[in-house]
Amino acid sequence: MENKETVIRLENVSKTFVFRDKKVASFFTQLGWVFTGKNIRRIEALKNINLEVKKGEFLGIVGENGSGKSTLIHLMTGFYKPEKGGKAEISGNFIRLSLGLGFNQELTARENIYLNGSVMGLTLREINEKFDEMIAFAELEEYVDTKIKFYSRGMKARLSFAVAIHANAEILLMDEFFGGVGDEKFKVKSDKVFKESVLKGRTIVHVSHNLSTIRHYATRVILMHKGELVGMGTPDEVFEMYKNKIRVDKLNLRDYVDDDQSF
């Protein structure tokens, strides 16, 4: 592991969001605020994060809501830029996966596959070749030409996962991707994908409240708390810290592990 190349590197990464409390304000009210500085709120989403992810790693990220997990993913992909003094780098093709992906509700599964496949870097020839495979993986043979808006949540999740794993991404960044969807059958399937990914040397960063996937596959887990990286280690070590952290914060642990029997 020590000799493997680093694919994601975060150095002294901080991120503070500055915004006005009322989201949309009229022109003159806003003009007033510009001069008075009123209604400005600062949220320190991330504080001085240092992190390296090696090729082939399966990194789990856990933490409460609002602890900075999603912002961390956005900084890894370069969608957000770190503040002065910080550095965020990613090397290789990546895909960020969140529930629903880039699906257009008005398009059919077929059209969405071509659109998303192309957006994810597949050429048309490759999409043509992999099309049947994707549909078979998602088990949507009968609904290929049905508009996505008539799909259930589970069907959408299966479809986006199918497209994503057939794309040429070396790094998968999953942000609450499964979000509570997926039956047992799909779980078995996605587990198989994770196993294969490890074999292929794909790097996976997985943000989730569902700890069972992380427990089974993560080679390393980090714990985020109020914008800080407070713990790092094996799944068992970090889950223990997570439990304590939550206990300290007088929160009910059961809220976080409801959908996880193995915890």
Add this chain to the structure above:
Amino acid sequence: MPISLTNLLSKYIPENNQLERIWILAKTDFKLRYYETTLGLIWAFLHPLIRMIIYWVIFSYILNQNIPNYGMYIFSGLIVWMYFQEATRKGLMILRSKRYLYENIRMNLYDGFTSSILSTVIGLAFNIFVFIAISPFFNISYSFHILWMFPLMLNLAVLVFAISLILVILNSFLKDISQVWDVFLLGMFWINPIFYAKALIFETFPSLMYINPIAGIIVNLRDVLMYAKAPDMMMMAFDWLYALVLLVIGMLIFNRYFHKAMEKL
């Protein structure tokens, strides 16, 4: 199979994911705009046609314009104007409508704009094609000057591209921009030679011709499509300069503020 044209094209054009992506995105935009309706693409043409008829009826009575072939005169102006209006309004929303792309993969930041503009250019090209096709019925004769329409259309597209880059950033910081732009468009509509003779306003305010790049493009496009004349080269050079300067400014602003704008959306 809905992808057939794309498949056909891909056989002759070397494989390039970026070009394919722009094409697929443009096609999707276009399809969602028109194909969902029963009349489909006809709407792209019906819009300026209905407006033309309204203006034609009203202005030939009220203003006594005395412009020969007044219907076609209005139609040519409206084609350009409505393209500009639709494309910039759409351009203003691009970061929101294409957020899922920018968020999930690494891609050229300008691809979203290129594809959006390409999809509206398809509508523009369709309207110009209809204009040319019906020209003989209005005693308009063809000339090789028609070919000048290509640099003129490109000029218009570059202008829209540049304005979209600037507007989209402004709009993410101040939501009022879309309202301001609508008012601006309304004003622009009345100072452009769309339904009155160009002489009417430009003899009074000759500088307007040069302040407003759309006017130059409308006048030049009319010259090549309706009057079998070469375009006014001085004006064309000026309009290109205008578009390119705005493009440089737009790209500077966009590169500088793109990530900040995304945080605000």
